[in-house]
Amino acid sequence: MAVQGVALVPLVFVVVAATGCCLAASSAIAMDRIPIRTISPADDVSPVKADLGRRLFTDRRFSDAGDVACVDCHDPMQGGADGRPTFRGTGGAVGDVNTPTVYNAAYNLAQGWIGRAETLRDQIDDHLADPRVFGTDWDALLDRLGGDPAIDGAFVAAYGNGPTRATATDALETYLRSLVTTGSPFDRFLGGDPTAISEDARAGYALFRAYGCAACHQGANLGGNLYQVLGVIRDYFADRSHDPAPADLGRYDMTGDARDRHLFRVPGLRRAASTAPYFHDGSIATLEEAIQVMAVYQLGRHLDGDQIRQIAAFLRSLEPD
Amino acid sequence: MPNVRTPLLAQAAVALLAIGLVAATAALNWIDDDPRGGDATSAILDRARHLDTELNTLVARTSGFQLVHYDGFTALVQRLRRLEGDLRRTARPDHRTDGTLESGIEHLVESLDAKRRHAERVATYSSTIVNSLRYLGTATDRVAAGLGPDQARLLTSLLTSTLRLQVLPDEADAARRLADRVRRLRASGNLSADVDVLLQHADVTFKARRALNIEMAAFESVGTTTLLSDLAARHAAAYLSRARKLGQDKLILMAVVGLLVLAILGTFQRLRRRHAQAAQARQSLRAVLDTMPAAVALFDSDDRLMLRNDKLAAFCNTIGERIAQGIHFDSMIRLAAESGAFAVPREELPRFVDKVIALSREADSEVHLPMADGRHLLKRSDRMDDGRMIRVLFDVTRTKRIEAELRTLSQAVEQSPVSIVITDADGHIEYCNPHFTEVTGYTLDEVVGRNPRIFRSGFSSNADYERMWRTITSGREWRGDFHNRTKSGALIWEKAVVAPVRDDSGRIAHFMSVREDITARKQQEALLYRQAKYDPLTDLPNRSMALESLHALIALAHRSGRRVALMIIDLDDFKTVNEARGHAAGDALLQQVGKRIARCARDSDLVARLGGDEFAVVLPELEGRQEARGLAERIMGRFTEPFAIDGPGVSVTLSIGIAVYPDDGGEPHILMRNADSAMYRVKDTGRNNYAFFSEKLESIRRYRREVESELAGAVERGEIRVHYQPLIDLATDSVIGAEALCRWTNPSLGEVPPDTFIPLAEDRGLIVPIGREILRRACADAARWRRQTSGFRHISINVSPRQLEAKAGFPELVKRALDETGLPAGALTLEITESLLIDNFAGSVESLSRLRDMGVGIAIDDFGTGYSSFAYLKRFKFSALKIDRSFVRDLTDNQDNLTLVHSLINLARALDLQVVTEGIETEKQRRHLVRFEARIGQGFLFCRPLPNHEFTAYLLERAAVAEGQCLG
Known part of the structure; x- marks a missing residue:
């Protein structure tokens, strides 16, 4: 690192000194390389297990009362989320955060807004035990599933024996790993077809990179792989109309480390266009508003109507056809 | 009898031998099995x-x-x-x-x-x-x-x-x-x-x-790197020990198997010769041999197969049953080679076959056969006395794998970025890795068999080493830092883990040490310590270090009954050096100042930079204050020489405050505070000096500080009042005006004398609001008195230099006061001091000129006390001159004084200036002044300064008396 640093200094200073201008920043930090990658499906997904997982995903026996299933919050028709500001669990329990999309979750560094669960398996366990989600336990769940010959048969077909905690978890995880939004117009654009997306979307993509959105929303999932503070440049919580809530503490809630206050997992944007409302508090209703809020609080910029429209067009081009 | 007994005995012997054989081969297999995972x-x-x-x-x-x-x-x-x-x-x-x-x-x-x-x-x-x-x-x-x-x-x-x-x-x-x-x-x-x-x-x-x-x-x-190397080395050392034992055991057992087979064959031969039971014997032999886990084959002196067990076919599975009796050993090998049994490239196969055949002819030879199916076979050949060969094939696949793994492991150890040394149980070095050589300069050859104590630097104590040795010989691992010496003599810091490695029997077989060179980290720590405790500019200890030392030295002094002095040294006017010559010059100056102070101090004294332009010296183990005084004087003496920094030399003076333990405080921070306050006293009383902390002087300072803080709100609280001292026409004894004098009464401080608070007010800029207040009131009072009496003509007000600074807008203020009160400009005289003309003439002259142009009179106060620069009198047109009370006080029969005052009055008249004499207290003084034709005077002889209502009464009374006199 030191060697690298020394090598960069003359470059930085020559450019700054010669032009008084500052594009040196970008040459120093290698931003000219493409930060967004085509998303590819997870390999080794067994279709039989994934199909079983999908059945479990829609099974209301996951809740003691039989009133909610995974799919009630993670609805494929709603971009893998629920369209509500905050989630609803069993018995009408009201959640404290907005439901993140279930799509491309396998690409996440950790799960949930604050990385409460490190892996998909942990997330399944966490949701099962959380009284605001399912509020049950594995024994009760397996009891309920055990008597069902159809489920039993599917398990035997996939795993050679009936449902157990290990096989049920594996089936659900396999299904989740299969939920990858491949084949978007933008991926075709990245693949070399410039007409795959509209002119607006292309302009939006350029803005998205130039304005620094892509500093956090990068990689195959345009985020998900990084934690960042909400309100880097301006205090989001001070300006918000409603009172601070415990969920606003962010990852601090997990780590107890003051540096993690307001730190959240950067959400992936592949399904952003279809998963309003936005942010952990679900306080922003439209994609356009969300873009402006991000620009102001994270980047210190104010976008005009055209710019917002272009970035929104870009984000819509990320949705699979 | 023997004929009957012999076969029985022989068969019993065969049975015993067979049991031994089975046990030996089972042991071999067990060795092959790797129990450690x-x-x-x-x-x-x-x-x-x-x-x-x-x-x-x-x-x-x-x-x-x-x-x-x-x-x-x-x-x-x-x-x-x-x-x-x-x-x-x-x-x-x-x-x-x-x-x-x-x-x-x-x-x-x-x-x-x-x-x-x-x-x-x-x-x-x-x-x-x-x-x-x-x-x-x-x-x-x-x-x-x-x-x-x-x-x-x-x-x-x-x-x-x-x-x-x-x-x-x-x-x-x-x-x-x-x-x-x-x-x-x-x-x-x-x-x-x-x-x-x-x-x-x-x-x-x-x-x-x-x-x-x-x-x-x-x-x-x-520290994952060290941890990983540590684990790898631990693992490798355990393996090393195990593999060595395994090798030895295996050789012994293989020899035993060979011997047993020979013994069995010998017995059978004897049996066959003596009895016609060959076929049965052969069957028995086959049965015994078949129980063996190794393949055994007997070849005649022409090297044709005589006898084999079933395992041979299983081992050579590519040719299997084609291994028939009578087949020549060479053909058997060739057949196996052609069938692709060996994991040997085709082009090398002929050479390999030749080698195997040649080696197998020799007695007591061993040859490794890598098989195509991944197994490794070891073939041992032994020649019997009659020229027949017995060949035994062992499956050594697992052993081979362990060996390969050992190679990988030793690679990890070899390439490890930390030093690894393995010794035997007595502490003699058996192995060291290349990184060790790199760090210490010692090669493996140079250290093998020696004791690691050769690396000792002498900086880690013997007790440390003994403690380590005790720990590891008792079977526990030891962690700690070594201060070792390399071959070239350089000192290095190493962080080490030394641990015993046990063999399978639980005995300590080796010790291994994994050491990381932390010299750089130690240096970094030293640097961090230095950064935390030293001032980077002057390389002197900083405040935190000074306080720490002071703490330690106080503890020492407490036991020895001696004193510790803390001297705080502050540069006078360092700011102007910084402003005039730039920060770089300022920094250079601070460096030289630090050096110069350090040169004056004794070796045992600690010189520190507290921050900014503030230095400190801690003098430990003093008998009395004299030594501190000596150092202060030595330092001040050395500071008379200017400093050579870029450009013209710079002269610096110092203000030094000294506090002594235990007299002036028992705690570092109290000494610090008291030395500080002594230093500030020096600053307040003209700088360029030193002072010891004194409780009495400190109380004066505290009073001043209190005055200062109370003064800030005095105007707002209405505590500032104006007193008036009448101006008397010395010829007629009538009141012609008054001088307005400032008075301050504070609820907690009481009456504060003007000579205490006025300089402070000037210093802190508070004189501007105070002056404004006085101007306003005095003009109002004067205007009223002018209306009330005919004799009262004008008012004098003292003005400070700060009020005349351009930004204070004083002329406008005066104009407004005159306009508001209706007092004519000619009725107002502003008194300024001589020193103002010298210090700040240029800045004030504009304000004064404008006031003059407005028709306001300007008088020089305290004339004759300062520099008395007559040049100023010519450069600015004053209207009056006040002769200071000190001249008037001495106005007795002393001829010199009389002449001086007389000539001052004459001078003023020559310059067309009105003369006012102040401080007239005796009738005699008045007479002298009348004789010198001084027109106006003031003093206790006539009246002390009075509050405005008393002055009004005084004025009206005097007017009534005068009127009465006229009437009378």
Whole structure:
């Protein structure tokens, strides 16, 4: 690192000194390389297990009362989320955060807004035990599933024996790993077809990179792989109309480390266009508003109507056809 | 009888031999079996090593802003999580690992976990910085275009500093400059929202960089490298020990098997010769041989197969049953080769076959056969006395694998970035790795058989080594730092883990030490200590170090009954050097000042820089104050010489305050405070001196400080009042006016004398509001008195230099006061002091001229007491001159004084100045002055200064008397 640093200094200073201008920043930090990658499906997904997982995903026996299933919050028709500001669990329990999309979750560094669960398996366990989600336990769940010959048969077909905690978890995880939004117009654009997306979307993509959105929303999932503070440049919580809530503490809630206050997992944007409302508090209703809020609080910029429209067009081009 | 008995005995012998044979081969198999599950452990350690290296690389790239996305990071984190799970499973006690390996692995998992979390933060901070740098890069130009040139320049240099800080993150200097630029920009006036956002971004990069540095340091300090090498070495040493034993045991057992087979064959031969039971005997022999786990074959002197057991066919499965009796050994090998039984490339096959055949002819020979199906066979040939050969084939696949693994492990040890030394149980070195050679300069040949004490530096005590030795010989591991010496004599710091390695019987077979060279870290620690305790500019101890030393020295003095002096030395007027010559010159001066003070001090004294232009000397073990006085005088003496800094030399004077333990305080911070207050007393009383702390003087200072703080609100609280002393026409004894005098009565301080508070008020700028108040009231009173009596003509008011500074707007103030009160300008005289003319003539002259032009009289107060520069009298047109009370006081029969006052009055008249004499207290003085034709006077002889209502009464009474006299 030191060697690298020394090598960069003359470059930085020559450019700054010669032009008084500052594009040196970008040459120093290698931003000219493409930060967004085509998303590819997870390999080794067994279709039989994934199909079983999908059945479990829609099974209301996951809740003691039989009133909610995974799919009630993670609805494929709603971009893998629920369209509500905050989630609803069993018995009408009201959640404290907005439901993140279930799509491309396998690409996440950790799960949930604050990385409460490190892996998909942990997330399944966490949701099962959380009284605001399912509020049950594995024994009760397996009891309920055990008597069902159809489920039993599917398990035997996939795993050679009936449902157990290990096989049920594996089936659900396999299904989740299969939920990858491949084949978007933008991926075709990245693949070399410039007409795959509209002119607006292309302009939006350029803005998205130039304005620094892509500093956090990068990689195959345009985020998900990084934690960042909400309100880097301006205090989001001070300006918000409603009172601070415990969920606003962010990852601090997990780590107890003051540096993690307001730190959240950067959400992936592949399904952003279809998963309003936005942010952990679900306080922003439209994609356009969300873009402006991000620009102001994270980047210190104010976008005009055209710019917002272009970035929104870009984000819509990320949705699979 | 023997004929009958012999076969029975022989058969019993065969049976016994067969049992021995079976036992020996079973033992061989057991040796082959690897009970440690070592391959799994070393494989996972290898994986850990690779992932750890990958993580290091990725984090280095992240913190160097080389990543445009973090997907690789997520993937690596997922692999690390799996690894952590696998490691935990490996460390479970059901695997036959020893306890230290388990705890080592547990520690490794925790370390990897910690690194992973640090890495996550590194990614967060890096992305923050990249984002803000990007903003700065694109917005600075645009924003700078809308600014003035100075601000624009500041903004550009801010960006340069920001980048520099990111590129050279170690530069504390750059960080300071950056913070300074942000502050200056913020201070440089109203900033547009654009600039504000820009500064916000700069601030963000600055803070995130600090956080990133901390996180990187934390990441790098997680010692996974050492831990991994430690684990690998532990594992390797255990293996080494085991493999050596295994090799020995195996050779012995193989010899035993060979001997047993020979013995069995011999017995059978004897049986066959003596009895016609050959066929039966052969059957029995086959049966015995078939129970063996090894393949056994007997060849006649022509090397044709006579006898074999079933295992031979199984071992040579590619030719199997084609191994028939009578087949020549050479054909058998060729047949096997053609059938593709050996894992030997086709082109090398003929040579291989020749070699095997040649080697197999020799008695007591062994040859390894790598088989195509992955097995390794070892063939041992033994020649019997009659020329027949017995050949035994063992499956040594597992042994081979262990050997290969050992090679990998030793590679890990060989290539380890830390030093690894393995000794025998007596502490003699058996092995050292190349890194050890690199660090110490000793090669393996030079150290084998020697004791590690040759590396001792003498800096670690014998007791330390003994403690270590006791620990490891009792079977526990020892961790600690060594201060060792390399072959070239250089001293190095090593962090070491020394641990015993046990063999299978539980005896300590080896000791291994894993050492990391931490010389650089120790130096870094020393540097950090220095940075924390020393001032980087002068290289002197800083305040914190001074306080610490003071603390220690006080404790010492407490026992010895001696004294400790703390001397605080402050440069007088250092600010002007900085302003006039620049900060670089100021810094150079501070360095030289530090050196000069240090040269004056004794060796035992501690000279420190407390900060800014403030230094301190701690003098320990003093008998009395005299020594401190001596040093203060020595220092002041040395400071009469100017300092040679770039440009003309600079003269510096010092203010020194001294406090002594235990007289002036028992605690460092109290001594510090008291020395400080003594120093400030020097500052207040003319600087360039030293003073000891004194409780009495301190109480005066405290009073002054109290006066100062009360004075601040005195005008607002209405505590400032005006008293008036009449001005008397000395010829007629009538009141012609008054001098307004300022008085201050405070509820807690009582009456404060003007000579106490006026200088303070001037010093603190409070004289301006006070002066304004007096002007307003005096003009109002004077206007009223002029209306009330005909004799009262004018009012004199004292004006301080601060009031006349251009920015105070004094002429306008006077004009307003005159307008508001209706007092004519000619009725007002402003008194200024002589010193004002000297100190600040240029600044005040404009205000005075404007006042003069308005028709206001200007008088010189206290004439004759100061420099009496007559030149000023000519340069400015004054209206009056006041002769100071000190001349009047001495106005007795002393002829010299009489002449002096007389000539002053004459001078004033010559310059067309009115003369006012003050401080007239006796009738005699009055007579003299009348004789000198002085017109106007004031003093206690006539009246003391009076509050305004009393003055009104006095005035009316005098007027009534005068009227009465007229009437009378």
